[in-house]
Amino acid sequence: MVGATAQGPYFKTGFSQYIHRQAYLKGSVGYERGAASGSDFSTYFIDATGHYTFYSVNPNFFVNAVAGISGLYEDVEKKEVTLDQSGSSIGLLIGLEAEIYLDHRWAAIVNVNQRHYFQSDFGKNRWLAGVGIKRILGL
Numbered sequence: 001m002v003g004a005t006a007q008g009p010y011f012k013t014g015f016s017q018y019i020h021r022q023a024y025l026k027g028s029v030g031y032e033r034g035a036a037s038g039s040d041f042s043t044y045f046i047d048a049t050g051h052y053t054f055y056s057v058n059p060n061f062f063v064n065a066v067a068g069i070s071g072l073y074e075d076v077e078k079k080e081v082t083l084d085q086s087g088s089s090i091g092l093l094i095g096l097e098a099e100i101y102l103d104h105r106w107a108a109i110v111n112v113n114q115r116h117y118f119q120s121d122f123g124k125n126r127w128l129a130g131v132g133i134k135r136i137l138g139l
Contacts (some may be wrong), residue, residue: 073088
């Protein structure tokens with residue numbers, strides 16, 4: 001998955017496991033490169049989310065509610081006037097995700113989520129929006 005935040009682009013990959021016809025769990029890791037407050041930084045994040053399908057247009061288009069937890073590590077490029085603000089934080093996220101099944105093995109995904117990190121130096125509240133491809137593995 002690729003996407004954007006207020007500070008710059010991000011990239012993410014993950015896996016999911018269905019627990020019910022309308023619900024699945026997802027784990028993912030990601031990387032964001034950005035700039036804020038005059039400093040360049042990299043963010044590494046890990047998410048654990050639950051997804052629930054609450055709306056279906058037809059058998060190939062679904063809208064999911066997303067909620068979960070997220071952890072991040074921010075690494076700030078050191079500059080002469082910048083204090084070391086590298087560190088980690090845990091947070092919560094909520095969002096929406098649309099899945100459009102292209103066939104029984106591939107789906108296009110569009111998502112947006114709002115995150116709240118409890119100790120982030122580059123914004124406690126962040127949004128992420130992205131698009132990606134989902135590969136469905138068979139038994």
